[in-house]
Each structure stands twice: as C-alpha cells, then as structure tokens.
Amino acid sequence: MTAGSQPLPLTFVRREAVPAAPPPSLVAGPLAWLRRNLFSSPANAVMTLAALAVIALAVPPLLRFLVFDAVWTGENRDACRAEVIGRPVGACWAFVGAKINYFIYGSYPIEERWRPNVFFALMAIGVGWMLWLDAPKRAWGALYFFVVFPVASYGLLTGVPSLGLPAVPTALWGGMLVTLIVSLVGIVASLPLGILLALGRRSRLPIVRLFCVIFIEFWRGVPLITVLFMANVMLPLFLPGDVTVDRLARPLVGIALFSAAYMAETVRGGLQAIPRGQTEGAMSLGLSPWHRMRLIILPQALRIVIPGIVNSFIALFKDTSLVSIVGIFDFIRTIESARVDPAWAAPTVVMTGYAFAALFYFVFCFGMSRYARFVERRLAAGQTR
Amino acid sequence: MPTQLPADAPSGPPRVSPFYDPRIRGAAYQILLLLAVGVVAWIAIGNAAENLRNARVASGFGFLGNTAGFDVNQTVIPFTAATSTYGTAFLVGLTNTLIVAAIGIVLATLLGFAVGVARLSPNWIVRTLATVYVEVLRNIPLLLQLLFWYVAVLASLPSARDSYALGTSVFLNQRGLYLPKPLLAADAWALPLALAIGIIGTLLFRAHARREQARTGRRLPVLAVGLALVLGLPLLAYGVLALLGIAPVALDFPIKGTFNLRGGMQLYPEFVALVLGLTVYTAAFIAEVVRAGIQAVNRGQTEAARALGLQPGPTMRLVVIPQAMRVIVPPLTSQFLNLTKNSSLAVAIGYPDLVQVFMGTVLNQTGQAVEVVAITMAVYLTISLVTAFAMNLYNRRVALIER
Numbered sequence: 001m002t003a004g005s006q007p008l009p010l011t012f013v014r015r016e017a018v019p020a021a022p023p024p025s026l027v028a029g030p031l032a033w034l035r036r037n038l039f040s041s042p043a044n045a046v047m048t049l050a051a052l053a054v055i056a057l058a059v060p061p062l063l064r065f066l067v068f069d070a071v072w073t074g075e076n077r078d079a080c081r082a083e084v085i086g087r088p089v090g091a092c093w094a095f096v097g098a099k100i101n102y103f104i105y106g107s108y109p110i111e112e113r114w115r116p117n118v119f120f121a122l123m124a125i126g127v128g129w130m131l132w133l134d135a136p137k138r139a140w141g142a143l144y145f146f147v148v149f150p151v152a153s154y155g156l157l158t159g160v161p162s163l164g165l166p167a168v169p170t171a172l173w174g175g176m177l178v179t180l181i182v183s184l185v186g187i188v189a190s191l192p193l194g195i196l197l198a199l200g201r202r203s204r205l206p207i208v209r210l211f212c213v214i215f216i217e218f219w220r221g222v223p224l225i226t227v228l229f230m231a232n233v234m235l236p237l238f239l240p241g242d243v244t245v246d247r248l249a250r251p252l253v254g255i256a257l258f259s260a261a262y263m264a265e266t267v268r269g270g271l272q273a274i275p276r277g278q279t280e281g282a283m284s285l286g287l288s289p290w291h292r293m294r295l296i297i298l299p300q301a302l303r304i305v306i307p308g309i310v311n312s313f314i315a316l317f318k319d320t321s322l323v324s325i326v327g328i329f330d331f332i333r334t335i336e337s338a339r340v341d342p343a344w345a346a347p348t349v350v351m352t353g354y355a356f357a358a359l360f361y362f363v364f365c366f367g368m369s370r371y372a373r374f375v376e377r378r379l380a381a382g383q384t385r
Numbered sequence: 386m387p388t389q390l391p392a393d394a395p396s397g398p399p400r401v402s403p404f405y406d407p408r409i410r411g412a413a414y415q416i417l418l419l420l421a422v423g424v425v426a427w428i429a430i431g432n433a434a435e436n437l438r439n440a441r442v443a444s445g446f447g448f449l450g451n452t453a454g455f456d457v458n459q460t461v462i463p464f465t466a467a468t469s470t471y472g473t474a475f476l477v478g479l480t481n482t483l484i485v486a487a488i489g490i491v492l493a494t495l496l497g498f499a500v501g502v503a504r505l506s507p508n509w510i511v512r513t514l515a516t517v518y519v520e521v522l523r524n525i526p527l528l529l530q531l532l533f534w535y536v537a538v539l540a541s542l543p544s545a546r547d548s549y550a551l552g553t554s555v556f557l558n559q560r561g562l563y564l565p566k567p568l569l570a571a572d573a574w575a576l577p578l579a580l581a582i583g584i585i586g587t588l589l590f591r592a593h594a595r596r597e598q599a600r601t602g603r604r605l606p607v608l609a610v611g612l613a614l615v616l617g618l619p620l621l622a623y624g625v626l627a628l629l630g631i632a633p634v635a636l637d638f639p640i641k642g643t644f645n646l647r648g649g650m651q652l653y654p655e656f657v658a659l660v661l662g663l664t665v666y667t668a669a670f671i672a673e674v675v676r677a678g679i680q681a682v683n684r685g686q687t688e689a690a691r692a693l694g695l696q697p698g699p700t701m702r703l704v705v706i707p708q709a710m711r712v713i714v715p716p717l718t719s720q721f722l723n724l725t726k727n728s729s730l731a732v733a734i735g736y737p738d739l740v741q742v743f744m745g746t747v748l749n750q751t752g753q754a755v756e757v758v759a760i761t762m763a764v765y766l767t768i769s770l771v772t773a774f775a776m777n778l779y780n781r782r783v784a785l786i787e788r
Contacts, residue, residue, distance in 0.1 A: 037509040044508050051510040207415040211422065221769035222762045223726035229744050230762070233754040237436050238429040318526040325528075325733055332528060347541075354533045358525045365524035 065090040065348075066355065073097070080346035091352040092344075099338045103356075106174015106329050112166065116177050119153050123184065131371060133378070146188055157181075170248040174329035176360070178248070182255060182320040182330065187313055189256035194263025195302075199293065201268055212264070219261035224319050227254040228326045251323045259316045266312050270305035271297065303379065310372035314365045321361075332357060433755065440752070448751045449475065455746055457737045459653050471747050478742035479764060485656070485738060486725040486768075489663040493724060494717075496664060497671025504676045515672065522669040527727055530666055535658035535734040545645045554638045556646055562657050563639040566650035579622035580615065587611035655736035659728065667724045674720060678713035679705060710783050718776035722769050729765075739764060 038048040069090030071080050078084045080092035096103070105113050126149045129141035159167035173181070200212035219227070231254030235245055274297055282292040302309075324333040335353040338344070403409050437444055449472035456466040460477045461484065463469075503515035522530070540559065543549065548558035556563040587610070594605035639649025682705050690700040731738035732745055739761060748757040 037507065040507065047506070047508050047511050051508070051514050054514060055510075205411045205415050208418055211418060217770075218766065221766040223729040223740070223765055225729045225732060225740055226744065226758065226762050226765060229740070229748075230758045233748070234433075234758055237433045237754065240432050241436050241439060314524070318524075321526040321528045322730070325730075332526075332532075336532075350540075351537050354529060354537055357529055358533075361526055361529065362521065362524045366520065369524065 065351070077342075077344050077346045077349075080344070080348060082347075089346070089348055091355060092346055092348050093352065095338075095344050095346075095349050095352055096356045098344070099334075099341075102338060103175045103331065103334050105177055106334055107172045108174065108177065109168060109172065112168055115156050115165070115168075119156055119177075120180075122149055122153060122156075123180065133375070146192070150185075150188055153181075170246050173248065175334045176331050178323075178329060179320055179331040181248075182252060182323055182328070183313075183317045185252045186255045186259045186316045186320065190259035190263045190312075190316070191309070193256065193260035195267050195298070197260060197264035198267035198271060201264065202271055216261045216264050219258050220265070224255075224258055224322050225325060227258050228322060230254065232326045248328060251326055251328055255316070255320065255323070259312065259319075262312050262315070263309070266305050266308040267301065269308060270301035270303075273304055274300050306379070307372040307376045310368050310375070314368050317364060317368070318361065331360065437755070442752050442754075444753070444755070446756055448753050448756070451751075453747070453750075455750070457742060459656060459737055471751065474747055475739075475743050475760070478737060478739035481737055481742070482725075482728055482731075482739040485659055485663070485728045485731065485736070488660055489667065489724050489728065490721050492660065492664040493667040493671055493720075496668035497720075498675050500668060500672035501675025501679070504672060505679055519669045519672050522666055523673075527662060527666045528730055528733055531658060531662040531730055531734055534662050535654065539654040539658055548641070548646065550641075554636075554649070556639055556641070556649075558646075559654065560646075560651065561654045562652040563646050564650045564652065565639065566637040566648070568635045568637050575622045575626060576619050579618040583614040583616075583618040586614045586618075590614070653736075655731070655734050658734055659731050659736045659738075662730075663724055663727060667720055667727070670720050670723070671717065674713055674716045675709075677716075678709035678711075681712040682708045707783070711780075714776065714780045714783060718773060718780075721776070722772055725768055725772070726765060 039045045067090070069088050070093055071085070071089055071091070072093050074080060074092075074094035075098075079094050080089055082089045101113075105116055108116060126141070126145040129135050129138065130145055135141060155163075156165070157168065157173070158170070159165040161167060197212050197216055200208050201216065203209050203212070228251050231250045235250050235253060239245065278296055278300065279292060282296040287295065320330065321332045324330050324336070329337075335357050339350050339353045434444075450470050452467070453469050453471050453474045454466055455474075457464050457474070457477050459481065461480050462473070462476060464473055464477050500515045500518055503511050504519065506512045506515070542557060542559050545558045545560055548556040548563075550556050554565045587607075590605075590610050591607050594607045598604055637648050637650075639646045639651075686704055686708065687700055690704040691697075695704070728738055729740040732741040735741065744757060744761050748754060751757070
C-alpha cells in the first residue's frame with residue numbers, strides 16, 4: 001500500500017504549542033463600554049452619531065429657553081419683552097409666579113381659600129394612606145377615602161352656611177382644584193362601579209351579563225368628548241324640567257361612567273387570573289357566593305391588578321383636561337385664559353404657560369407610573385425564583 | 386298506584402326553600418334589574434319628551450335635509466354654505482375624521498415601531514433617547530400637546546411672505562404646509578389600472594411563493610418582485626404615456642407671490658397640528674406595545690435561529706417578529722382605536738372633524754341634541770366595532786394554534 005492510499009485521519013492532533021495570543025485590548029473600563037455599547041458596528045456608530053446630533057439639536061435650546069434665558073421675577077409684561085430688558089428672553093416664569101394662585105384656585109374667593117387648602121391636606125392624608133402599602137388600618141383608610149373624605153370635602157368646598165361656611169358656587173371654582181376634584185370623583189366613583197360591572201360581566205345570569213357587556217362596550221367605544229357633550233346637553237333633558245344640574249356635576253357623571261367601563265375591564269383581567277381552584281376551595285369550605293367573592297377572590301384579583309388600576313388612573317387624570325372643552329375652568333382652561341391677559345402680553349408667555357402645565361401633569365403621571373412599577377416589583381417578590 | 390318511596394330516600398336534587406334556590410334567585414335578580422333599567426329609561430324618556438316639547442324642538446331626523454348656512458374651510462367633498470345641508474355637513478365631518486385617523490394611524494405605527502425597536506437597542510444613547518421620548522409624551526395630556534403644536538409652534542411660524550422653504554416647492558408658514566399637488570389628466574386612467582394590476586400580481590406571486598416554499602423549501606424574493614410590480618408597472622405606464630406625448634400627471638407647484646402662496650396643495654395648520662399631535666402621542670404608546678411584544682418572545686428562539694446559521698436580520702424578520710406580532714396585535718388595535726377616538730380633540734383647535742362640525746356647529750344651530758349626540762356616538766361605536774372585528778380576524782390568523 002502506498003502512503004497516498006492511506007485512509008484519511010479522523011482525528012487531528014496538534015503537536016506543537018499555539019503561540020500565546022495578545023490579551024484583548026479592551027474588555028473593561030469606560031473605553032470598552034463605549035466600544036461595546038456605542039460603536040460595536042458601523043451601523044451602530046451611525047446610530048450613535050445620529051442620536052448625539054438629535055441631543056445636540058434639542059437640549060441646548062431647551063435649557064436656554066427654560067433656565068438660562070428665563071425671566072424669574074417681574075411685575076408685568078415688560079419684564080418678559082426682549083426689547084425692554086435688552087436681552088433674549090426664554091421662559092417667562094414671572095408670569096407663572098404672578099398667576100399661580102389663579103392656576104391653583106381659579107376664582108375661588110380669596111378669603112375662603114383656606115378651604116381648598118384643607119381639602120388638599122385631607123386629600124394628601126387619604127392618598128398617602130391608600131398608597132402606603134404597610135400603612136396601619138388600611139381598611140379604615142379605604143372607608144375614609146371612599147366615604148368620609150368625599151362627603152367632608154363636598155361640605156367644605158361648597159359651604160355649609162349653618163356651620164358658618166358661606167356657600168361658594170361651583171362656577172367660581174377653577175384651576176388645579178377642579179382638575180384634582182374631577183380626577184378624584186372619577187377615581188372614587190369608577191373603582192366600585194367598575195368592580196360591580198366586572199363581576200356582572202362574569203356572572204352566570206345571562207341578562208345581567210348582557211347588560212354589563214353592552215354598558216362596558218358602549219362607553220369604551222365612544223370618545224370622552226362625545227360623552228362630555230352628552231352629559232352637558234342631554235343630562236338636563238333626562239331630568240324633570242324643574243331640576244337643574246350643576247354645571248360642574250354634569251361632566252363628573254360622564255367621567256365616572258366612562259372611567260368605570262375602563263376600570264371594569266382592568267378588574268376583569270384580575271378576576272380571570274385567579275385560578276378556579278380558589279373558588280372551588282372556598283366552596284368546599286361552605287362559603288356563600290358573596291363571601292367567596294369578598295373574602296377569597298376579590299382581594300387576590302385586586303391585588304394583582306393594582307398596576308393596571310394605577311394606569312387607568314393615569315389615563316383618567318390626563319383625560320380630565322377635556323372638561324375644559326365643555327367650559328369647566330380646570331387647570332388647562334386657567335392657563336388658556338391667563339395667557340391672553342393683556343397685562344402679560346409677551347411673546348414667550350404662551351410657551352411658558354404650556355411648559356408649566358406640562359410639568360404639572362408630568363410630575364403627577366410619572367409619579368403614579370413609578371408607583372405602579374414599585375408595586376408590581378413588590379408583588380412579584382414572592383414569585384421570583 | 387306508584388310505588389311508595391321510603392321517606393328518607395334521596396329523590397333527585399335536595400329540596401331547598403324557593404327563597405334559597407339559586408335558579409329562582411338568579412331569575413329574580415334579573416327581573417329586578419330589567420325592571421329597574423326599564424323604569425329609569427321610561428322616566429328619562431318621558432322627561433326628555435316633555436322637556437323637548439316645552440323647548441319647542443322638533444324631534445326626528447328631518448333637520449338633516451335643511452340648509453346648513455355655515456362654511457367649512459377644509460373639505461374633500463363639495464360643501465357650500467348656501468346650498469349644502471346638515472346631512473352634507475355630517476359627511477364632511479365624517480370624512481375629515483377618517484382622513485386624520487387614517488394618516489395618523491399609518492404615521493404613528495411607523496414612528497412607534499421605530500421607537501419601540503430603539504428602546505431595545507444595544508446602543509445606550511439610542512435606547513435612552515427612546516425611553517425619554519416615551520416617558521415624556523405618555524405623561525402629558527394629548528389636549529395640552531395639541532394646544533402646544535397649534536398655539537405655540539405653528540402660530541409662531543413666519544407669515545406667508547417669509548415662509549420656510551424646503552427646496553423650491555415645499556413651504557411652511559402660518560397658513561399651513563404647502564405641497565405640490567398632483568393633477569390627474571384625462572388620459573391618466575392607465576396609471577391606477579397599472580397600480581391595480583401590480584397589486585393583484587403581487588398577491589398572486591405571494592401565493593405562488595408560499596406554495597413553492599412548502600413544496601421545495603426555496604424562498605422566492607416576494608418583496609423585490611412585489612416592489613417591482615407595484616412601483617414598476619405605474620412607472621412603465623407613465624413612461625409609455627410620456628413617450629406618446631401625453632403628460633398623465635401634472636404637478637401643480639405652489640408659487641411664492643408677493644403676499645401669498647398660489648397653487649399647490651395647502652394643508653391647514655389645524656390639520657398639521659392634529660396629525661402631528663396624534664402621531665407623536667400615539668407613537669409613544671405603540672412603542673411600548675412593540676417593546677413588550679418583542680420582549681415576550683423567548684430568548685431561546687433567537688438563539689436557536691442563530692444556531693441554525695440565520696443572520697440577525699432574517700432572525701428578526703422570520704423568527705422573532707412573527708411571534709411578537711401575536712402579542713402586539715391586540716393592544717395595537719386598541720391604540721388604533723384610541724387614535725381614532727382621540728381625533729375628536731380636533732374640536733379644541735378647530736379642525737372640522739365630526740365632533741367639531743356636527744356636535745359643535747350643527748348641534749348649536751339646530752338644538753337637536755338627542756339626534757345629533759346619538760348619530761355622533763353611533764358613528765364612533767361603529768368605527769370601534771368594525772375595527773375591532775377586522776383586527777380580530779387578523780389576530781385569529783396570526784394566533785398560536787395549540788394542540
């Protein structure tokens with residue numbers, strides 16, 4: 001046999017050592033991080049440069065407008081006019097400073113403004129009680145937030161002449177006060193109503209189920225503006241001719257029904273996530289349907305949809321801005337009416353008003369969404385492996 | 386005579402008092418509910434009829450035939466104050482709503498997918514930028530954003546005389562965005578025909594490609610052929626017509642005059658602000674939907690695809706995205722519906738959509754609150770239900786088929 005006809009070796013064994021490779025030049029440190037994250041490939045480098053260009057275009061003018069060129073103090077429009085003060089003018093924060101009480105209280109009488117302040121404090125107590133998961137006596141907190149606080153606030157804000165609180169008609173309310181009231185009424189009314197609707201939608205009784213499905217799908221299928229228009233023009237029609245509905249109360253009814261439908265779907269998700277075994281277990285203990293629901297199913301269902309509920313609240317909070325379209329003096333409306341004040345006629349006043357409103361909504365909504373994330377993580381702690 | 390059963394033998398289900406029988410209770414609850422709803426509805430309708438009689442408002446839909454007597458500045462169907470009816474005004478509002486919704490959905494989907502993918506980018510700067518975009522825009526009310534675009538941005542644009550110009554044919558000023566307007570000549574019917582042939586051809590080729598792949602495993606270049614057919618055929622038709630000396634499409638360019646722009650297609654500032662606001666706002670939500678969908682695909686799927694030798698591009702296109710779509714489609718549908726419903730905020734900035742024209746102007750002029758509100762709500766409900774139905778059909782097609 002010749003060497004050429006030998007069978008090919010099935011294994012290859014290297015007989016000499018491989019020379020040591022140089023150590024990888026960059027695996028740690030800031031430069032390596034830059035290379036791995038930002039310049040790992042030509043396409044990635046292009047994206048990095050494009051993103052940097054966007055930042056370079058957007059951030060410096062924004063900072064200049066909001067901070068460096070901003071006017072912080074002043075009595076009237078002259079403070080915010082470039083030709084008067086002789087330098088470029090950014091945001092006119094002096095305008096916000098001058099109008100801040102209007103933005104908070106609207107036209108609520110000045111000597112009675114301690115009442116909204118007490119309302120804000122009562123609200124802070126209730127919200128804190130509900131949001132702090134380890135707070136003492138949270139059942140009492142719920143009672144306070146859903147029953148005591150709304151009744152007390154109603155008396156406090158509208159006035160009880162027999163207790164020495166003069167009546168303040170709702171036409172004078174405005175600003176953040178109204179925005180918060182509308183959101184709170186939406187929240188306080190939509191949660192119980194939404195739970196009822198969700199239970200009804202899962203009921204075995206066909207007529208109850210059908211009724212709930214129609215109710216939910218109807219409100220979810222129409223825009224909130226049409227609901228507000230309907231509440232505004234049709235609610236008075238449906239009541240006897242001599243009954244008048246407060247102008248502020250009309251959109252509140254619309255918002256409550258609208259957000260209850262969304263809340264119902266959130267809660268339904270939670271109910272569907274509870275395993276059947278929980279119901280069966282409760283049945284085997286001899287609990288009645290009512291006790292099964294109240295003691296076993298609902299607490300678990302509500303617990304897992306807390307993030308979803310908070311998300312509904314965020315949506316509701318943003319949506320309350322629409323009441324300005326049907327003529328309620330909410331925060332947006334006060335901004336709109338303050339920005340056309342001739343005493344403050346300056347070019348950047350519009351932008352400043354919107355920036356202030358954006359900041360207000362952003363702080364609330366972003367705070368709520370962070371809270372939802374925190375609850376989600378905390379509830380998931382038991383499930384992490 | 387029937388046999389007498391022993392007294393203690395169980396006979397059928399245990400006897401319960403009718404008061405505790407779940408079936409009887411259930412029936413009683415439902416009857417009570419029906420009664421309550423019926424009574425409330427009866428009282429409400431009675432009150433409404435009484436109030437309307439007192440206010441001397443004629444009920445019924447006859448008002449739709451009356452002459453409107455107001456003008457609408459942006460219409461795609463002919464509308465004149467002197468002769469058009471309230472019915473036509475309704476159609477004007479409806480078409481304007483549908484146009485804004487359709488354009489907004491397309492743009493928001495494109496932007497939303499881009500931002501959603503950017504949020505998962507390995508590139509830290511790109512990822513952070515996308516996160517900031519989503520967090521900022523999601524947490525500020527749409528109404529405020531619309532006012533910002535309309536009042537603060539578009540109103541601070543220069544007057545017509547010093548318009549911003551992009552090239553020589555696109556202008557932006559206080560009166561809106563001016564674009565070249567395509568004018569179809571009489572002989573232009575060949576172009577839509579070519580386009581239709583291209584689309585049908587693409588669909589046929591795709592079906593053929595599917596069969597071919599199932600049979601042989603070879604993948605035919607569907608995208609390239611489709612593009613060639615859809616774009617190429619109309620271009621070919623255009624070329625042939627041009628060679629014959631017929632100009633099928635003329636572009637009417639906006640021309641800068643001394644005080645104003647003439648010609649072209651004018652997009653009004655209200656329209657621009659509404660589309661801009663809806664797109665930018667909804668895209669933030671779509672980005673989150675897309676991100677959640679892609680993250681829901683098991684990492685092992687990507688790894689398996691790479692182990693089979695697939696490049697990153699095909700891995701994304703053939704393995705990850707189809708599975709992500711199952712998670713993306715239902716919430717994406719909700720976002721489309723939200724955008725459509727949110728277009729009703731047009732009323733805040735004066736774009737003549739359905740709510741502004743019909744629920745605003747027509748309702749104020751006629752006082753027919755019940756009819757106008759009912760029609761408007763019925764339109765949105767129909768749009769919602771039809772969209773949900775269509776997307777459910779699509780969803781069923783892409784849904785996971787389990788054993």
